[in-house]
Amino acid sequence: NPIKPPEIDKCGTATNLNNNTQLDINCCPPLSQNIVDYRLPPVFQMKIRPSAHRVSPEYIFKYNMAIDRMKRLPKEDPRSFMQQANIHCAYCNGAYDQPGQGTLDLQVHNSWLFFPFHRWYLYFYERILGKLIGDPTFALPFWNWDNPKGMTIPPIFVDPKSALYDEKRNQANMPPAVVDLGMTRNPDPLQVVANNLTIMYNEMIRGNSDVYDFMGQPYREGTPVNPGPGASERGSHTAVHVWVGDPSQPSGEDLGNFYSAGRDPLFYCHHANVDRMWSLWQYFLPSKTVPDKRITDPDFLNAAFLFYDENAQLVRVTVKDCLDNLRMGYDFERIDLPIFPLTL
Numbered sequence: 001n002p003i004k005p006p007e008i009d010k011c012g013t014a015t016n017l018n019n020n021t022q023l024d025i026n027c028c029p030p031l032s033q034n035i036v037d038y039r040l041p042p043v044f045q046m047k048i049r050p051s052a053h054r055v056s057p058e059y060i061f062k063y064n065m066a067i068d069r070m071k072r073l074p075k076e077d078p079r080s081f082m083q084q085a086n087i088h089c090a091y092c093n094g095a096y097d098q099p100g101q102g103t104l105d106l107q108v109h110n111s112w113l114f115f116p117f118h119r120w121y122l123y124f125y126e127r128i129l130g131k132l133i134g135d136p137t138f139a140l141p142f143w144n145w146d147n148p149k150g151m152t153i154p155p156i157f158v159d160p161k162s163a164l165y166d167e168k169r170n171q172a173n174m175p176p177a178v179v180d181l182g183m184t185r186n187p188d189p190l191q192v193v194a195n196n197l198t199i200m201y202n203e204m205i206r207g208n209s210d211v212y213d214f215m216g217q218p219y220r221e222g223t224p225v226n227p228g229p230g231a232s233e234r235g236s237h238t239a240v241h242v243w244v245g246d247p248s249q250p251s252g253e254d255l256g257n258f259y260s261a262g263r264d265p266l267f268y269c270h271h272a273n274v275d276r277m278w279s280l281w282q283y284f285l286p287s288k289t290v291p292d293k294r295i296t297d298p299d300f301l302n303a304a305f306l307f308y309d310e311n312a313q314l315v316r317v318t319v320k321d322c323l324d325n326l327r328m329g330y331d332f333e334r335i336d337l338p339i340f341p342l343t344l
């Protein structure tokens with residue numbers, strides 16, 4: 001059977017998975033008796049998520065204003081900045097158990113739920129931001145770390161006066177430091193860029209022998225957590241988390257730890273690119289080894305999560321409704337794909 005959505009009235013204490021100690025924060029969402037099955041609204045105008053390295057001053061202003069307003073919402077509002085960050089903690093640090101499965105944890109990483117969960121998470125985050133600035137076309141930026149032009153932390157996140165700033169980051173990796181997708185610690189930035197491209201090529205095109213190698217391994221009701229991550233989750237995705245997190249913090253906060261990752265606005269920009277990788281893999285990139293990129297297993301399609309939407313309504317969403325980003329109303333700015341020519 002598919003993984004069921006969590007029972008949020010049974011949400012409990014969370015564990016710091018970096019050192020296996022109990023966290024002394026409450027990352028459970030506000031309760032609500034009223035859960036609605038979410039229906040994707042009709043798409044009148046496609047939102048275009050821009051590359052964070054290329055955004056206009058007008059966009060930066062809007063994005064800042066939206067995050068600033070999110071930070072000013074009352075703490076108990078499920079749309080507030082901290083509540084949004086805590087979604088990641090609740091779903092990833094053992095605060096939820098699988099309904100009806102005793103104390104078996106619910107975990108959305110290291111399995112085929114990774115891409116769908118984070119896609120829905122960003123979907124509502126983006127709609128909340130849009131609502132806060134009265135702009136339904138607002139789209140999150142993506143950190144284009146698969147392209148040499150985007151291989152530094154996007155400059156819009158490093159101004160200490162900006163709402164997009166977070167001080168818990170590795171200060172040694174501020175721009176112009178080049179992101180190290182292979183965790184090579186190679187001091188030569190040109191070699192790191194070349195290695196990054198090789199990594200992306202392997203994750204996206206060459207390395208996968210079936211659909212689960214990319215998407216992550218099957219994860220069903222009653223089975224233990226962490227059946228296995230897909231290539232992109234395990235590789236570039238995790239490397240970016242570790243690379244940005246602050247090694248002088250006790251547990252790699254913010255981006256380097258599940259419970260705190262969502263406290264850095266850069267998290268959502270990073271994951272917008274992870275989401276873009278899924279879309280590119282699904283629709284654009286060739287693969288000799290994985291001719292059919294769909295998972296038709298009903299335990300995948302019917303897995304479900306709960307989120308608060310932009311109106312603070314608690315909604316139930318399913319994996320099958322998030323398989324096509326165009327149906328969800330957003331697309332990505334078209335940027336050249338340096339990894340693609342390598343296949344020709």
Ligand code: C2O
Nearest residue numbers: 088092109237241
């Ligand atoms: Cu839920 Cu990038 O992790």
